[in-house]
Amino acid sequence: MIDHSNIPKVAFDEMNMVHNEEATLLNTLEELLKNSPNDHEAIANCLHEIIEHTRGHFGNEERLMREVGFPALVMHEGEHIRVFNEMQRIISGWLSTKNNELLHEYFLGSMQEWLYTHITTMDTITAQFICMCKGC
Ligand SMILES: [Fe+2]
Ligand SMILES: [Fe+2]
Numbered sequence: 001m002i003d004h005s006n007i008p009k010v011a012f013d014e015m016n017m018v019h020n021e022e023a024t025l026l027n028t029l030e031e032l033l034k035n036s037p038n039d040h041e042a043i044a045n046c047l048h049e050i051i052e053h054t055r056g057h058f059g060n061e062e063r064l065m066r067e068v069g070f071p072a073l074v075m076h077e078g079e080h081i082r083v084f085n086e087m088q089r090i091i092s093g094w095l096s097t098k099n100n101e102l103l104h105e106y107f108l109g110s111m112q113e114w115l116y117t118h119i120t121t122m123d124t125i126t127a128q129f130i131c132m133c134k135g136c
Contacts, residue, residue: 001027002023004023007019010123010127011130012130013136014060015127019057022050025050026108026112029043029108032046050107051087055084062077062080065126068130068133068134070129070130071129
């Protein structure tokens with residue numbers, strides 16, 4: 001379970017809200033995998049919510065970076081694209097196999113580690129730049 005108080009905070013608060021929502025969805029998935037591992041419909045709905053939320057999360061950061069002309073936009077956006085594609089691959093794998101271990105390993109493991117690192121690096125620098133341009 002992600003403890004919301006452990007999520008690194010960035011300077012632009014709107015981004016923190018979105019990160020908190022993402023963590024809540026990942027915690028919901030963890031609960032489902034633990035308490036209702038055979039409820040494929042509920043798990044599929046949760047995965048759908050996660051992917052749509054991530055689309056909005058990444059899309060919003062990319063819009064903000066464009067608005068302020070963030071110099072490392074291409075690098076940050078490239079990382080979003082890579083991870084979004086990876087998420088889609090894992091979900092397709094689960095949809096065809098219903099192997100919950102795939103979801104455990106990725107969404108409760110490497111993806112959460114990535115999210116933490118991403119927030120403390122690219123998102124942190126991006127938020128500082130946005131604040132410099134827009135004011136916070
Ligand atoms: Fe982010
Ligand atoms: Fe990001």
